[in-house]
Amino acid sequence: AVPMTWPLGTGTAFRGVYHRQAKEVHLFDRIGSAYRAPVNVTDLTDPDIARELDPVTLRTTLDELAMLDGAGAEFDLEQVHAGLMTPVYFGSATNNFGVQLLLDGFLNLSVPPQPRQSTVGEIAPTLPTFSGFVFKIQANMDPRHRDRIAFVRICSGEFERDMTVTHVQSGKKVRLSNAHKLFGRDRETVEEACAGDIVGLVGHGGFGIGDTLTEDAGIVYREIPRFPPEVFVGLYNPNPSKYKPFRDGLDQLLQEGVVQAFYPINGSGTPILAAVGPLQFEVVQARLESEYGAPSRLEPSSYALVRWVSPDTDPAALVGLSLPGGSSLARDTKDETVILFTSEWALNYFRDKTPAVGLSEFSFTTETAGVR
Secondary structure: OEEOEEEEOOHHHOOEEEEOOOOEEEEEOOOOOOOOOOEEEEOOOOOOHHHHOOHHHHHHHHHHHHHHHHHOOOOOHHHHHOOOOOEEOOOEOOOOEOHHHHHHHHHHHOOOOOOEEEOOEEEOOOOOOOEEEEEEEEEOOOOOOOOEEEEEEEEEOEEEOOEEEEEOOOOEEEEEOOEEEEEOOEEEEOOEEEOOOEEEEEOOOOOOOOOEEEOOOOOOEOOOOOOOOOEEEEEEOOOHHHHHHHHHHHHHHHHHOOOEEEEEOOOOOOOEEEEOOOHHHHHHHHHHHHHHOOOOEEEEOOOOEEEEEOOOOOHHHHOOOOOOOOOEEEEEOOOOEEEEEOOHHHHHHHHHHOOOOOEEOOOHHHHHOOOO
């Protein structure tokens, strides 16, 4: 990690930042977060600095900068592009100070749009054919309208509002009419965009994370990695009068990919939620409460692993299937068959005893779509 800017003071004594590469001091006036804080730019040799900063803060800053120059790593743009070095920017989001330095630095240090891997090979950003992939879905960005926005990274060609493209995963033609550029809470209608741009598409309930939108249906991107879940819980509605908002909110969050859900075939219909880490469940509960007014209750599950059953498996092999104790057959949200296991031992035992049933760590729908 290499600091590009360095804070002048901390806490209530925070007065600005020093830009190490430009050798500039950026001072601000504390006026709250409604507007960008006014910035006075100078350098550390300016006599006025002694009047702006108290002696302790100035001395501490000079000592820290000397330490960074002597012992810190030297900035190397090639290492940044290789993912071996991380530029660090300090600031105050509450006071809206230092944010512009971060954004400007990101633009100056980042590389131009790069070729992307697809099922038909590398797709260059200069390819005239429009293509892109959905990398994020977010609901309720405008709580008044309960909207749902799919964020698309454009990989090639040019986007034009009202253009018609193919949604590869469904095979359907879709018209991209309601497109926005977003920054914080601000929205701006997008008429045109090109490779490297991000476009927010409103109102497309059929889009999922990793989906490809393109003018050439042969292009399918492999950009979104999938990770097998490691933590499993049951999520319950403790308030029967909140059944509808609880169900609507959970369905929406599952579409966003916040967590995965599995429905035991011989169960009560209550889904088993799965995630890489427990923090994802806290996000689900907090959003259910704040956005849908639906409280929820988590209960630990005995499951520890999930494996997808290969679609090539003979359906007869699943009839009367003998599973290790505590394990269950289930369905995911795409109606694929999975097996929930209680331990690695149970998984290995099942594989040894039932070789006719093919298993995978990942969804076969995901594999077919070329996401991995």
